[in-house]
Amino acid sequence: MSAVPLKNTDAAHDGVRGITVLGATGSIGDSTMDLLRAAPEKYRVEALTGNANVAGLAKLAKEFNARFVAVADPARLGELRAALAGTDIAYGAGESAVIEAASRPADWVMAAISGAAGLKPALAAVDRGATVALANKECLVCAGDFFMSRAVASGACILPADSEHNALFQALASGNRHELTRVIITASGGPFRTWSAADIEQATLAQALKHPNWSMGQKITIDSASMMNKGLEVIEASYLFALSPDEIDVLVHPQSIVHGMVEFADHSVVAQLGAPDMRIPIAHCLGWPDRIVGRAARLDLAKIGQLTFEAPDFERFPGLRLAYDALRAGNGATTVYNAANEIAVAAFIAQKIRFGAIARLVEDTLNGWIRAGNLAPLSSADDAIAVDHNARKMAATLLPQIAAKAS
């Protein structure tokens, strides 16, 4: 039994649907609001959440006449109250208010809070059996088994919003799950695709932030340059679709037009293509099981001309190899992989370590964690959050020696 529906159902949407956007002020939130804005007669906004951007959140709440808004930072309650003065929009602040937003009766919830803070709110939506479009990676990377089993238990429907997983979701609909032989997720290869290992080692922050195709936040752009982001996506795919690491391949595809492919038993390969614009996978989730009118540019393959593919290089991009290692180790190792990477990326941004040291810190933390006998199944959100917390502490402890070591 899967919480991700592998076939389209006949049920079409009629009437106005209640929508909640967790992380409404972020990049995914912005793309989601853009789609809602295009068809206001179809949607009623139940709740919106943000963290620090109170002005942006209040503006959206007024524009969409949201019933409830929550800001995660409790210190911003007064600011939110002032920004909503004169409206009848209910509001709250702090983690409990964000969870309340997720718990309110919306038919469809976008889970797009960044980081581990997104886990408990997404679980609140899952536990009431909602349809959840999942953008937040940490729900799966930090607590995948547990998250998906809670979705099965409540009858929640998980719609993959990340572009590669949404592509797999779309391609999977053309066969049956038992006929699948492998999935392939594509990677642009990032700005260092053609660089030597020695040059990657010394890459600067400005160089790491130059993504060739996608416009995204700083952390995910650096993860694309190190291919840690692809590692996180391999882990996500494993939990979402119950795939073993051997059933997931990565293919470097610099044009970012083919987002994912599924190979079936007859060796047919079904791919999903589209412009690199998150509004395409989000529109698919928003419309599902119907299709809605898109807002992203249509694909002009004649103009693009060439689509090319190459195998990933696990030597120059060890972060990708480590994701497979963590997935095979299981029992919280993927949580450790993610936590150590977050510490490493923050240290790289603060210019405390070289680019090449990001993967070394992740590898040393994973090895240290396993050697210490810390691997154990995660059975609650608090378990996952505790592993995340302790792995960050271990990575921070290892950081000075990694920083001191030359490659």
Ligand code: NDP
């Ligand atoms: P952003 O940083 O742009 O937005 C994050 C959102 O979460 C904002 O609304 C932010 O509020 C809110 N937020 C931040 N911290 C907290 C907190 N502690 N508690 C509650 N809310 C918080 O991120 P993205 O939109 O880029 O990404 C969201 C998620 O989707 C991530 O997990 C990312 O990996 C994933 N994703 C993103 C893709 C992309 O193209 N951007 C593609 C695929 C997946 P505020 O604005 O007030 O700070």
